[in-house]
Amino acid sequence: EAATVHEAENATISQGVVESDHAGYTGTGFVNYVNVVGSYVEFTVDAAAAETTALTFRFANGTTTDRPMDIMVNGTPLRSVSFPGTGPWTSWRQTTVEAALTAGANTIRATATTANGGPNLDSLTVGTPSGPDWSVA
Numbered sequence: 001e002a003a004t005v006h007e008a009e010n011a012t013i014s015q016g017v018v019e020s021d022h023a024g025y026t027g028t029g030f031v032n033y034v035n036v037v038g039s040y041v042e043f044t045v046d047a048a049a050a051e052t053t054a055l056t057f058r059f060a061n062g063t064t065t066d067r068p069m070d071i072m073v074n075g076t077p078l079r080s081v082s083f084p085g086t087g088p089w090t091s092w093r094q095t096t097v098e099a100a101l102t103a104g105a106n107t108i109r110a111t112a113t114t115a116n117g118g119p120n121l122d123s124l125t126v127g128t129p130s131g132p133d134w135s136v137a
């Protein structure tokens with residue numbers, strides 16, 4: 001199935017701000033997580049049928065400190081994912097995890113687990129990712 005891109009700026013944001021001051025994002029901007037534990041972005045994604053698929057987060061982290069986040073799928077913790085430094089804030093990378101989705105609407109929440117908050121989050125792609133800048137978490 002074709003991959004679907006969900007822009008973070010259109011998702012549900014708790015303790016984060018939509019910004020556009022660092023080039024290279026897709027859509028109209030990205031989410032700058034507030035630098036606190038617990039800030040999150042939650043996407044609602046539809047699956048035509050129950051499936052295990054790739055969740056690919058596109059992000060930038062202009063610091064040299066990892067900004068790990070806990071990923072929850074439909075309210076169930078999936079795993080922690082590393083969002084390490086990418087170089088400048090204008091350098092975007094993608095990281096992929098596998099997750100099981102149910103038929104219909106699914107929620108995918110990415111919650112910061114350190115006081116630095118999350119990275120700048122551009123998008124979540126559901127389905128097989130593409131492009132040279134992604135890696136498997």
Ligand code: GCU
Nearest residue numbers: 022032033035089117119120
């Ligand atoms: C800088 C940067 C922001 C980023 C923030 C952070 O202020 O311009 O885009 O979100 O650092 O450390 O989270």
